Amino acid sequence: MKKTEKAPAEKKVKKTPAQKAEHKAQRKADKASKAATRTTDALTDARSTKKASQKKSLKAAAKQLQQELDKRMDEVVKRIRLETKAKLKEVVKEATRRLDADTERMFEQALHTIVRHYDTGTPAGSDSISTDTSTQDANASEAAPAAAPAPRRPARPAAKPAAPAAKAAPRRPATSRKPAAPTAEAPSGTDAA
Numbered sequence: 001m002k003k004t005e006k007a008p009a010e011k012k013v014k015k016t017p018a019q020k021a022e023h024k025a026q027r028k029a030d031k032a033s034k035a036a037t038r039t040t041d042a043l044t045d046a047r048s049t050k051k052a053s054q055k056k057s058l059k060a061a062a063k064q065l066q067q068e069l070d071k072r073m074d075e076v077v078k079r080i081r082l083e084t085k086a087k088l089k090e091v092v093k094e095a096t097r098r099l100d101a102d103t104e105r106m107f108e109q110a111l112h113t114i115v116r117h118y119d120t121g122t123p124a125g126s127d128s129i130s131t132d133t134s135t136q137d138a139n140a141s142e143a144a145p146a147a148a149p150a151p152r153r154p155a156r157p158a159a160k161p162a163a164p165a166a167k168a169a170p171r172r173p174a175t176s177r178k179p180a181a182p183t184a185e186a187p188s189g190t191d192a193a
Contacts, residue, residue, distance in 0.1 A: 015023070
C-alpha cells in the first residue's frame, strides 16, 4: 500500500528554456538586489562609523581644549595671586611706615609736652635751662597779669603726666629714663609746697 501511495507522486516537471532563462534572470536580479543592499548597508555602516569617528575626534579635541583652558586659567589665577600678594605686601609696608612715623611724631609731641610741663613746673629742679624757658620768661614779663595763673596750671597736670611718662619709659632708651626718677619726686615736692 505504501508503494501505491508514493507512485502517484508528482514527477519533476521539466522546464522549458524560456522558463530557465526567466528563472536565471530572477536569480540575477535577486543577487543584484542583495548586492545593492549590501553596498547601501556598507555605505550606511561607513557613514555611521565615519560619524562615530568624527564624534570621537571632536570629543577628544574638546577635551584637549578644556585641559588647555584649565591650564591657562590656573596660570592666570597663580599670576593674579602673586600680584595681589605683592601689592598687599607693599600696602602693609606703607601702612607700617606711616604708623611708625605717626607713632614717632606723637611720641615726640608727648615727650615735648611732658618736658614743657616739667620745665615750667620746676625751673629750678632742672640742671640745664633751655632757650624755651628764657622765651617763656620774656613772654611772661610782657603779659604780667597772665603770669600768676600760668605756673598753677602746669603744676596741677604735672602729677598726671607722671603716669604716661611711666608708661612711655620702657619704650625710651636708658638715657631718657634717668630724668624721670627726679621728676617723680618733684610733684610731691610741689604738692608739699
